[in-house]
Amino acid sequence: MRATLMYEAGDVRIETVPDSTISEPTDALVRVTAACICGSDLHPYHSMTRDQGPARMGHEFIGIVEDTGSAVTTLKKGDLVVAPFAISDGTCQYCREGLQTACVHGSFWDTQPLEGGQAEAVRVPWADGTLVKLPVEADSALIPSLLTLSDVFGTGYHAAVRGGVKPGSTVAVIGDGAVGLMAVLSAKRLGAEQIILMGRHQARTDLGREFGATDVVIERGTEGIEKVRELTGGQGTGIVLEAVGHMPAYEQAYGIVRAGGTISRVGVPQYENAPVGFGSLFGKNITLTGGPAPTRAYIAELMPDILDGSIDPGKVFDTTTNLDGVPAGYKAMDARTNLKVLVTP
Numbered sequence: 408m409r410a411t412l413m414y415e416a417g418d419v420r421i422e423t424v425p426d427s428t429i430s431e432p433t434d435a436l437v438r439v440t441a442a443c444i445c446g447s448d449l450h451p452y453h454s455m456t457r458d459q460g461p462a463r464m465g466h467e468f469i470g471i472v473e474d475t476g477s478a479v480t481t482l483k484k485g486d487l488v489v490a491p492f493a494i495s496d497g498t499c500q501y502c503r504e505g506l507q508t509a510c511v512h513g514s515f516w517d518t519q520p521l522e523g524g525q526a527e528a529v530r531v532p533w534a535d536g537t538l539v540k541l542p543v544e545a546d547s548a549l550i551p552s553l554l555t556l557s558d559v560f561g562t563g564y565h566a567a568v569r570g571g572v573k574p575g576s577t578v579a580v581i582g583d584g585a586v587g588l589m590a591v592l593s594a595k596r597l598g599a600e601q602i603i604l605m606g607r608h609q610a611r612t613d614l615g616r617e618f619g620a621t622d623v624v625i626e627r628g629t630e631g632i633e634k635v636r637e638l639t640g641g642q643g644t645g646i647v648l649e650a651v652g653h654m655p656a657y658e659q660a661y662g663i664v665r666a667g668g669t670i671s672r673v674g675v676p677q678y679e680n681a682p683v684g685f686g687s688l689f690g691k692n693i694t695l696t697g698g699p700a701p702t703r704a705y706i707a708e709l710m711p712d713i714l715d716g717s718i719d720p721g722k723v724f725d726t727t728t729n730l731d732g733v734p735a736g737y738k739a740m741d742a743r744t745n746l747k748v749l750v751t752p
């Protein structure tokens with residue numbers, strides 16, 4: 408079978424790899440029908456060293472169950488399923504709490520050396536806990552939107568939930584990538600009144616407005632902070648959803664949050680050390696929250712809105728390619744000429 412491998416920063420290849428097969432009784436084998444490239448795939452695309460590669464890529468996919476291990480009870484051959492970016496058993500205490508990213512048997516696709524979603528097939532561990540059956544056909548027009556449940560929609564929603572967005576909230580979203588735009592859609596869904604999107608790519612911020620952004624701020628740094636203050640009666644926003652992961656975005660977040668507010672981060676931090684002292688969080692009584700989203704927990708809640716057409720998060724995909732087009736897809740997302748690339752292997 409064919410799969411995507413990253414050898415080092417900037418070097419993505421499609422190669423023939425050993426076929427994925429069932430190895431544990433709790434596994435399912437899934438033939439991938441739709442996958443995508445994630446903004447977080449761009450982090451290794453910038454930083455991976457030769458000795459860290461090659462790595463199998465892809466943590467967002469929809470596919471058809473080809474085979475199941477003897478212990479799998481909720482899925483059968485022919486089912487169409489969506490996989491969250493985290494693997495989880497569905498039964499441990501964390502899974503029952505809805506924090507599947509902390510599952511005691513859990514892991515992330517990105518740490519699986521021999522599996523990945525940007526491929527023709529995947530062995531899915533803990534299939535009963537990990538996978539969610541989709542009530543549509545593999546060629547449904549809803550597939551792009553349903554695919555966002557793997558990661559970007561659930562991640563944007565997690566940002567909004569952790570940020571405490573509720574009816575009437577004033578929210579700023581940092582980042583106009585797919586997760587930032589999904590954070591806008593999520594804040595809107597949870598009833599936010601003012602949603603300020605910070606981003607500078609007009610095609611993206613236009614989509615952000617369509618998803619519910621009331622204001623767009625293209626400035627960054629101190630200018631950006633001033634602009635957000637202007638829009639919020641001088642105080643900043645009560646909730647900041649940070650969907651980038653780089654230090655300047657974090658600095659932007661504590662710059663624009665109002666006293667007593669919350670910063671919710673879902674951009675994977677590309678730093679370990681960050682300011683938490685008087686001038687950043689402490690002085691303004693700021694709550695810092697967020698982390699890898701348990702998107703598995705949100706699928707049941709978000710899917711009905713997609714199925715009945717009331718929201719269309721699939722609009723974040725602005726191009727579709729096959730596996731051969733994946734290396735160019737990375738390049739295009741990195742160059743910001745594509746927002747998010749849908750892959751139909």
Ligand SMILES: [Zn+2]
Nearest residue numbers: 496499502510
């Ligand atoms: Zn678990």
